Every structure is written in C-alpha cells, then in structure tokens.
Amino acid sequence: MMKHESIETNAGLLIVLTLFVISIGGLVEIVPLFYINDTVEEVKTAEGHDAVRPYTPLEQAGRDIYIREGCYLCHSQMIRPFRDEALRYGHYSLAAESKYGHPFQWGSKRTGPDLARVGDKYSNDWHVQHLKAPRSVVPESIMPNYPWLLENDLKYSGIAENLKALKMTGVPYSLSQEEYDANVARFGAEVADTLDINNAEANLMAQAAKGNFDGNPNRLTEMDALVAYLQVLGTMVDFNQYDESYFVNFR
Ligand code: HEC
Structure with missing residues (x-):
C-alpha cells in the first residue's frame, strides 16, 4: 500500500497522480459526446424553418x-432542467437557443x-x-x-462590422446573394432579410421605428436596442409543437 506521505513528499508523483485524477473528470464529460449523434436540438417553426435565428441588428446592438452594462453580473440566461426552475422560469434552456450568442x-x-x-x-x-x-x-x-439608456442616442454606425465579425464565428449573416438565398431556404424570406449585412443599418432603423421600444418614436436610443433584445429572449422556440420526449434524446 502506498503511503500518503510518500505521495505528498514527491512532487513528480503528486503531479502525475493529480493529472490522472482530473483526467477522469475530463473523460466523463467528453466521452459521452462521441456516443450522442447531436447535442444541439433541431427545432423548427410551423412552416418548417429553423426556429432559432441569429439576432437582428437592433437586437444585437441591444x-x-x-454586456457593456454588466447585466450578466446579476442575471443568468440559462434555465436548468430542474422542476423548480421550470416552474419559475419556463421550459429549460435548449442548447439550440444560445447557438448564435x-x-x-x-x-x-x-x-x-x-x-x-x-x-x-x-x-x-x-x-x-424598470430600467430607468x-x-x-x-x-x-x-x-x-x-437612466442614461433613455438619454443616449444609439450608436449604430459599426453594426455591419459587428455582424461581419459574428459571421466569422459561424453566425449565418449574409453578404453574398448565395448566402442570402441559403438563409431564405433556412429561415424564410422575412428573417433572411434581417440577416443581410448589406442592409444592416436600414434594418436596424426599420425595426426600431416599427417597434418603438422606448416609447419615443422621434429618437433612436440605447433603450430601444436593449428592450428589443430583452423582448426576444426565449421566444423563438414554440414548445407547444414538441413532445417533451423529443428533447430528452439530446441530453
Ligand atoms: C445588482 C444586480 C443587478 C444588476 C446589475 C442588474 N439587475 Fe436586473 N434585476 C435585479 C434584481 C434583484 C431583480 C428582481 C427585482 C426587480 O424586478 O427589479 C432584477 C430584475 C430584472 C428584470 C425583471 C425580471 C423578471 O422576470 O421579473 C429584468 C428584465 C432585468 N432585471 C434586466 C436587467 C438588465 C437589462 C440589466 C442591465 C442593464 C440588469 N437587469 C442589471 C438585479 C440586477
């Protein structure tokens, strides 16, 4: 039997055994992924399009x-699959719901x-x-x-560059006609239009004018963008369309 003392007084052995123990934790997390076909749920709208879409330019600005205001320091955005959480917040969060975040x-x-x-x-x-x-x-x-969210004009001149950066990480915003057409097939024409980087600024202003999120139609403020973002959280998937057993396959 190896004495604990001999492990603690031998740095090399301690390192090897520590690595061994923590690698078990890593394997337990990684190995199952090779046996699950997909970990991101496929969720569709009634029309058969992808239910989860990238954020519109206005929502993305929000x-x-x-993030700038540090709201995440007090607020999570992940409902865990426990009964108490589901009773309080609704259906537990799907992986698909944050794939573009x-x-x-x-x-x-x-x-x-x-x-x-x-x-x-x-x-x-x-x-x-509430925010004011x-x-x-x-x-x-x-x-x-x-209170400054209502006072600050929304700075949106960088929005196209912002979406381009997200596109590089794999978010399907479109630049070319080809990418736009692919988005039409995947999300429907209405959504595909909002994902077109070439019209990012115009789309941002159109959504703000239509939604009038801050209650003042004459100004485009940071409040418009933040409220547009808050109002879309968790609304993309229609859970009535799915039987609970469907999601269990992805856990
Ligand atoms: C110091 C911690 C703290 C920070 C920072 C914070 N919040 Fe909150 N927030 C709370 C608390 C506590 C509540 C519950 C009481 C209430 O409704 O005001 C809350 C409630 C909310 C609610 C209502 C949630 C519900 O379901 O009723 C929203 C929406 C919200 N916060 C948005 C934000 C946003 C957006 C930001 C960043 C601009 C932010 N919060 C920053 C602590 C915080």
Whole structure:
C-alpha cells in the first residue's frame, strides 16, 4: 500500500497522480459526446424553418449594451432542467437557443432572476420604466437605475462590422446573394432579410421605428436596442409543437 506521505513528499508523483485524477473528470464529460449523434436540438417553426435565428441588428446592438452594462453580473440566461426552475422560469434552456450568442450569456450568478425567457413577459413600457428606475415598479428591488439608456442616442454606425465579425464565428449573416438565398431556404424570406449585412443599418432603423421600444418614436436610443433584445429572449422556440420526449434524446 502506498503511503500518503510518500505521495505528498514527491512532487513528480503528486503531479502525475493529480493529472490522472482530473483526467477522469475530463473523460466523463467528453466521452459521452462521441456516443450522442447531436447535442444541439433541431427545432423548427410551423412552416418548417429553423426556429432559432441569429439576432437582428437592433437586437444585437441591444445585446452589446447588455454586456457593456454588466447585466450578466446579476442575471443568468440559462434555465436548468430542474422542476423548480421550470416552474419559475419556463421550459429549460435548449442548447439550440444560445447557438448564435457570442459570447454566450449563460452565467451562474443570480442576484436577480434568470432572463432566458423574459421576452414577452412584460410590456415595452414596463421595461423602460424598470430600467430607468427599478424601484418605481418593484419597490423591494436592488437593481441599479440605468437612466442614461433613455438619454443616449444609439450608436449604430459599426453594426455591419459587428455582424461581419459574428459571421466569422459561424453566425449565418449574409453578404453574398448565395448566402442570402441559403438563409431564405433556412429561415424564410422575412428573417433572411434581417440577416443581410448589406442592409444592416436600414434594418436596424426599420425595426426600431416599427417597434418603438422606448416609447419615443422621434429618437433612436440605447433603450430601444436593449428592450428589443430583452423582448426576444426565449421566444423563438414554440414548445407547444414538441413532445417533451423529443428533447430528452439530446441530453
Ligand atoms: C445588482 C444586480 C443587478 C444588476 C446589475 C442588474 N439587475 Fe436586473 N434585476 C435585479 C434584481 C434583484 C431583480 C428582481 C427585482 C426587480 O424586478 O427589479 C432584477 C430584475 C430584472 C428584470 C425583471 C425580471 C423578471 O422576470 O421579473 C429584468 C428584465 C432585468 N432585471 C434586466 C436587467 C438588465 C437589462 C440589466 C442591465 C442593464 C440588469 N437587469 C442589471 C438585479 C440586477
């Protein structure tokens, strides 16, 4: 029998045994991946298109503000597959739902609630008021005020470059006619139009004008973008279309 003391007094042996022990943990995580055909769920719309789409330029701009403001320091965006989480937040998060999020916002710190399915939960007006002054709608809230979001004009001149960078990481925004056509087949024409980098600025402004997310149609503010982003979170997959056993195959 090897004495513990002989391991602790022999640095070389300690390193070898430590590597051995931690490699078991690595193998347990990696080996199953070779036996699962796919770990990213295939989810479709009723029309047969991909349900999960990349963010529109306005939503992407909002996502960047979310990251800039450090919202992730208090909010996760990943509902874990436990009953209590599903009861509170809705269906657990699918891998497919964050496949276009770079960097992902899963997080683990929950000073505030998980936001993975906050889209469509409140009105735009509620979000504007809540972000401006959280305690005016939730008196016991400890969330900071973000009044400047309504005051700052949204800077969007870099949006096309931003989408190009995401495209390099594999997000299917389109530049060429060929890529656009592929997106039409995959997401439908309406969505494909919003993913066209050549029209990124025009698309951004059109969505902001149509959605009027900050309640002021005369200005395009950072609030417009952030609320557009919050309102889409968790809304892309229609879970009524799927039987729960379908998702179990991917776990
Ligand atoms: C210091 C921690 C903290 C930070 C930073 C923070 N929040 Fe919160 N947030 C909370 C807490 C606590 C709540 C629950 C009380 C409330 O609704 O205000 C909350 C609630 C929310 C809700 C409502 C969720 C629900 O389901 O009711 C939204 C939306 C939200 N925060 C968005 C944001 C955004 C966007 C940012 C960044 C601009 C942000 N939060 C930054 C702590 C934080």
